[in-house]
Amino acid sequence: MNIFVVGGGPSGLLAAAKLSEAGFNVTVIEEHSRVGFPEHCTGIVRENFVSLVGYSDLKNIILAKYTGGYVSLELGNEIHHVDTGSIKAVMIDRPLYERVLSDYASCAGAQIILGKPAKIVRAGDSYAVKFGDRIFKPDLIIGARGPRANPNLKVITGLQAYVLSPKSLEQGSLYVAFSRFFADFFGWVAPYGDGTLAKVGVASASKNLRWSLIRLGQTFLGANYKVKTYFGGLVVVGAKEFIPNTGGSNYVPIGDEAGLVKPLTGGGLDLGVLGVKNLVEDVRLGGLGLEKYRMWLRKSRFRLFEAQILRGILFNPHGINKILLTRLLKTQGLGNSLKQADFDDHVGAALKLIPLYLRSSFEGFL
Numbered sequence: 001m002n003i004f005v006v007g008g009g010p011s012g013l014l015a016a017a018k019l020s021e022a023g024f025n026v027t028v029i030e031e032h033s034r035v036g037f038p039e040h041c042t043g044i045v046r047e048n049f050v051s052l053v054g055y056s057d058l059k060n061i062i063l064a065k066y067t068g069g070y071v072s073l074e075l076g077n078e079i080h081h082v083d084t085g086s087i088k089a090v091m092i093d094r095p096l097y098e099r100v101l102s103d104y105a106s107c108a109g110a111q112i113i114l115g116k117p118a119k120i121v122r123a124g125d126s127y128a129v130k131f132g133d134r135i136f137k138p139d140l141i142i143g144a145r146g147p148r149a150n151p152n153l154k155v156i157t158g159l160q161a162y163v164l165s166p167k168s169l170e171q172g173s174l175y176v177a178f179s180r181f182f183a184d185f186f187g188w189v190a191p192y193g194d195g196t197l198a199k200v201g202v203a204s205a206s207k208n209l210r211w212s213l214i215r216l217g218q219t220f221l222g223a224n225y226k227v228k229t230y231f232g233g234l235v236v237v238g239a240k241e242f243i244p245n246t247g248g249s250n251y252v253p254i255g256d257e258a259g260l261v262k263p264l265t266g267g268g269l270d271l272g273v274l275g276v277k278n279l280v281e282d283v284r285l286g287g288l289g290l291e292k293y294r295m296w297l298r299k300s301r302f303r304l305f306e307a308q309i310l311r312g313i314l315f316n317p318h319g320i321n322k323i324l325l326t327r328l329l330k331t332q333g334l335g336n337s338l339k340q341a342d343f344d345d346h347v348g349a350a351l352k353l354i355p356l357y358l359r360s361s362f363e364g365f366l
Contacts, residue, residue, distance in 0.1 A: 011255030028112045040158075043093065063092065171191065174190055182212050200216060252293060260297075
């Protein structure tokens with residue numbers, strides 16, 4: 001079976017590696033000339049991400065581990081501390097992660113073509129890949145082109161920076177801030193190394209991202225921190241309609257192109273891995289129609305749509321629901337409840353917190 005993967009990001013490269021190892025003839029076409037660049041995300045993933053991917057020597061991609069963090073409901077205001085007592089998330093070096101996946105794919109026989117844009121186009125009752133002046137009709141086309149390839153997705157802009165802090169931040173803690181200046185999302189500071197290095201980011205549909213990022217850095221790092229370099233990209237915050245893109249005929253999407261992104265955080269690396277594993281299993285079983293994968297994709301998108309509804313409850317046009325979140329952050333037992341929650345299941349985590357919130361609300365009236 002000949003397989004074309006259009007897009008050489010994390011999901012595309014992982015799919016290429018796993019399918020090549022399974023004996024399939026795989027070609028990856030990536031529009032950018034360097035694997036891993038331009039950089040788009042902070043790289044915060046679940047604690048067992050490396051074992052989920054399935055390559056044990058990926059452990060060197062982990063830059064930091066987090067058990068909890070600090071939350072500010074407005075820049076410069078009271079800061080709340082939450083700790084789960086166990087590692088819930090890690091930061092990975094995403095460019096290195098992609099380079100390692102590229103090496104695995106190449107070593108397994110995949111052909112990786114860089115710096116060449118390609119399109120997925122209709123060709124009668126199936127799909128083809130248009131590459132320059134040539135058109136290829138492989139047995140299977142995997143779309144891994146990112147969120148721009150899916151017009152049904154709601155996106156905002158994320159701006160991030162590598163920074164050097166004048167003071168060492170608490171290792172094991174993430175720093176999160178909500179603000180009226182970026183009311184539709186949040187800002188974050190993710191320290192790594194000895195605590196003086198950090199990735200600072202903010203996402204919003206507003207146009208003052210650079211100013212918001214600077215203010216965010218000042219809130220947690222002080223006035224004298226230094227920006228080393230900026231990076232960023234689109235952040236997926238949901239879908240316009242609950243009609244998941246499952247492809248058709250010989251084409252299937254994976255990763256961000258499939259909408260496998262958590263609306264509350266914009267994170268998709270973990271879900272991308274799960275999607276690839278389900279896709280590869282279906283291909284190996286000989287399911288050329290890939291109905292098992294498409295069914296898994298529909299179920300996953302339904303769960304993400306539930307998370308999108310939750311996002312609508314937490315955020316209003318003026319920003320985060322501060323009354324709800326303040327009471328929750330001051331509730332005893334919050335860290336323990338989050339410790340038991342699934343990193344990727346935000347709806348499940350919210351359901352676990354309802355009894356805690358109700359008890360706190362009841363005690364507030366006593």
